[in-house]
Amino acid sequence: MRTALVLGTGLIGTSIGLALTGRGVRVHLADTDPDRPRTAAALGAGTDDPPGAPVDLAVIAVPPAAIAGAVAQMQRRGVARAYTDVGSVKGGPRRELGALGGEPATYLGSHPMAGRERSGPLAATADLFEGKPWVLTPTPETDTEALNLVLELVALCRAVPVVMDADIHDRAVALVSHAPQLLSSLLAARLEDAEESAVRLCGQGMRDVTRLAASEPRMWLDILGANPGPVADVLTEVAADLDETIRSLRALEAADEAKRADGARGVEAVLRRGNAGRERVPGKHGTAPAAYETVAVPISDRPGELARIFADAGRAGVNIEDVRIEHATGQQAGLAQLMVEPASAPALIEALRERGWSVRT
Known part of the structure; x- marks a missing residue:
């Protein structure tokens, strides 16, 4: 070309x-x-x-x-x-x-x-x-x-x-791309009229699941308008799961011990199904997800902090497989979560502590 x-x-x-x-x-x-x-x-x-x-x-x-x-x-x-x-x-x-x-x-x-x-x-x-x-x-x-x-x-x-195949692709992206966009938007929409006291409690979990909600609505309207049937099919199945989960949660409020036990089993079932589905999501390089050890390091919001951590990890001969940052609400600080192979974690912890970092595991 x-x-x-x-x-x-x-x-x-x-x-x-x-x-x-x-x-x-x-x-x-x-x-x-x-x-x-x-x-x-x-x-x-x-x-x-x-x-x-x-x-x-x-x-x-x-x-x-x-x-x-x-x-x-x-x-x-x-x-x-x-x-x-x-x-x-x-x-x-x-x-x-x-x-x-x-x-x-x-x-x-x-x-x-x-x-x-x-x-x-x-x-x-x-x-x-x-x-x-x-x-x-x-x-x-x-x-x-x-x-x-x-x-x-x-x-x-x-x-x-x-x-x-084109139609198989459209059903696949309805599940892994188009429906997640709508679900993220639906959850984020709950925040629009929420009490400020609740919004201030948003942590990394809420940021993760609402990340897609920041997308451009007009662009997504074009996409969803071209694939409405498969997306509606996915959301119909999600709605059925939501109905069942709601019934289980209501049962947990019941006075009857047997109903509470049924409710607990229902909630546990959906959580375990979630575990099983999450395990199928490809990890690094498209392979099966790896079980990494997380080494957490508090960092200040200053230029070069992450670069120093990565440089110190490199000097210790440890490869950072993944990283995420959890920001502290209302503070100029955060928590860098470094994901490494379990066998490498002790060496990384020792090296970072020797270089003055406060490490949490």
Whole structure:
């Protein structure tokens, strides 16, 4: 791949432009908003000049409802040798492209499983896709050239290709992406009118489960509007679980000991099912989740504190597998939780204490 055209210079499109440009591909940027390609070009994602000849690959990074029309129009103009989109819904756009008379051979729908709560070109990064799954949905009609070009796109963005049927993909993302967004928003919405005394008690748990609620509503309305049935199916099952859990919790209030015991069993059952489901979530590098030891270190809100901890861990020969920070409410301090292999924890604790850190395990 020597040339590419990216239509849509938001977070995903600009990040693709940054990744391709950084690996020597000449990238042309286009958008319905002329300011966005200029911004993306200024960030180094390519040029906002139109291509003078057909490019190798056109990447359509627009809302799901606009994908089929954009692909069909580009195919009629002969803009590229092959076309892909990066929308989060795959079945509907493919069927719509067929209805519009589009060419299925040169089009391959794809979906990088990466994103951020922020949107727009200024939120883009060249490493957004590194190590992330990138779903490809080829059909028997897909040309080998189109498949190879999209595989090259995935490789240049340092993502991991995953081949799936389009409709299976849509049901999968309803469970692992679209429904979680709504559930996060529903829980965060409880805070809108909550007492200030309750809001002040929010800790890391609440921050974790409401992180997705910071996402752009208009963008998510486009996504959910393109995949409403599978998302509604997931939420219907969640609603059934909620009803059963509510009944169990009410039973815990009963005077009858047998009812309280039934309620306890019901609550325990959903918690254990949650444990079992959480264990299936891939861990580091897509492998099974590892049982890491957590070494907690209080840190002040000063520049360089985290860098000092990582440097001290490096000098001790310990690899930090993961890290999270729990902020102290109303204080310029927090707790850095360093996840390491259990066998490495004693060495890390000793090294940090020798260098003056207060360590909690």
